[in-house]
Amino acid sequence: MMTGKIITIKDVAEMAGVSKATVSRVMNNSGYVAAETRRKIENIMETYHYVPSALAVNLSRQETKTVGVVIPEIGNTFYSDILHGITQAADEQDLSLVLFDTQDNLEKEERAFRLLQQQKVRGIILGPSVDYPETPEGRALLAKLREYSVPIVIIDRDFENMPWDAVLYENYQCSYQAALELYKAGNRRLAIITGDMTLKIGRERFEGFRKGAADCGLQLEERDIYYGNFLMKKSYELSMKLLSEEKLPDAVYTCNNMTSLGFMKAVKEKGLQIGKDIAVIGNDRIEMLDILGIPFSCVYRDNYEMGRMALRLLQERVKYPEKARSIHMIPYQVKLKGSEKRKKK
Amino acid sequence: MMTGKIITIKDVAEMAGVSKATVSRVMNNSGYVAAETRRKIENIMETYHYVPSALAVNLSRQETKTVGVVIPEIGNTFYSDILHGITQAADEQDLSLVLFDTQDNLEKEERAFRLLQQQKVRGIILGPSVDYPETPEGRALLAKLREYSVPIVIIDRDFENMPWDAVLYENYQCSYQAALELYKAGNRRLAIITGDMTLKIGRERFEGFRKGAADCGLQLEERDIYYGNFLMKKSYELSMKLLSEEKLPDAVYTCNNMTSLGFMKAVKEKGLQIGKDIAVIGNDRIEMLDILGIPFSCVYRDNYEMGRMALRLLQERVKYPEKARSIHMIPYQVKLKGSEKRKKK
DNA sequence: AGTCATCATGTAATCGGTTACACCTTCTTT
């Protein structure tokens, strides 16, 4: 609490009777320093609790050991899992993280970038709030981003013609596979609660699923397509509608974790039973359901790994600024727990 | 991607044909600047995308607009909720956050502090991994922390004789109340799965619950006390043991969210039913259970608010460094959903 | 006309480090 004056390199140098340069040499283990001088200086640093100012170091070195993380919503376990991966990797690489939660808000995103740029971070890991090209403001931000010299790694949401590295999932494949599994489990009339169709990931998942169904000889009917937005509330409403049909579809595919939750909530509320009244397979695992022993089949994606990989790509980019854009796909796994089946009545 | 040279204040000054001081005045709206000069400078800044270096600004101002956040485990929703609150408050206050996830590891915690101190953050919000005084290494870190001049706000876990501000829950009261509710719901033989009893919060919750029971005329028997550690795995094991008794206690109190989950998992696995075979009330809400419509009574605590409050206290401290230590208690609320009752057979 | 605000801008020190370069010793080597 009541610390005295903060010690600088100059103070240490004076006390040791040497120049700042020598002290600097001791700290960085560079150049020649007599053993005794080194000891003396280290002693002084120790006793006076000297801590070099990162501000000064960074300014003179013209680089930092910080990475920016810009994500839409920490409250969503999807992102907190990714963040967890990033923190662990950052720890290993001796990097600090500056975090921004944009709440899917373009202005906040913009502010985050401005601040990060000012702070001269090494790079930025970005979970974009939107597919920028969709709106004028989005385009504007995108244009700005391009001006930045900071390396950027995009996670989860890719968009066309981007110059940046990215860590992504095989959205099309995931969903294709989901359709196949539902078919294999005996379901014939499939339904889908989509994500936000203005987003590429939303469209990909939809298309993948439809193609998967088609390749099984199933036609996805328009009435069985429920257009959602990746949020729980909407999914819940759509699910309530879906589950109120006089004749339910055999199975539903829910396009992300929030969509799945909305659906599960509706199922519960309707007093229906998964595996009896209707089958379901979701995109993304919901850990809590596993813990609670509630069977929920899903296309599992390793978000923790996505976070780790994002940082790795960033490091690569910093090391080789000129290398070609690299896109890393995180493999997915189908986890069948039984909810993909439905006992025929 | 391919940005040219990065523009500095000197470049801007030269292009505008003025001195750095004038440019600085324009940026900070300080001192006098002729309207035309200002326009010219602003124009140049605009066209060349000038961004002042936060490194240089911070160094010369001798302060930053950053706050450090050091928490044990982002993967735990308890902390990600708090973090959410912190990010929102930080956004409003125009602060940046530097995040560290310590994984309950003292060394990582220490490293985090070292880095934050170097970065000259305004202050640190700390969710301590342990009650430091318990171990020698803990004491050592604590001693170090005291040397720091950085303001610190402790969240969730307080410990004796600390000089720092804190945002806490009324652990004793929460648990006392939980016992009362279980009694009121008709339960007579109570059990508890405790948290880590080496931690003050663990002991407080235990004592509060015991006292609550006692004040209802109930004696908490030794065999009904299950000593856990706040982690799911341990709680699950203990719960399995508990639920294997030939005669079950009427109700259980689980001391935190992870403990609750371990218990719920065991209940499910045993094929038992809450509200029929056994009653339960937990410390901390588990949002997922609400969503899924699984009744789970709890002592609800507003973690988001805890995060916001932590940042507020930090700001206060920065503003008035000499003011007395302030401890803010976040109110709790009992949320009864039915799981606290048990139909007598 | 002289004095004094007010306006406008520049100079140079400063923040706390890093680092190229210069200089002086001392020890090897031939």
Place this chain on the structure above:
DNA sequence: AAAGAAGGTGTAACCGATTACATGATGACT
């Protein structure tokens, strides 16, 4: 014994901003 290499340290410029102080206009007031 001279030359060169290696060890040890200091000087001063630099990173990119801020800011106290100085200086020179301009206009108003007495």
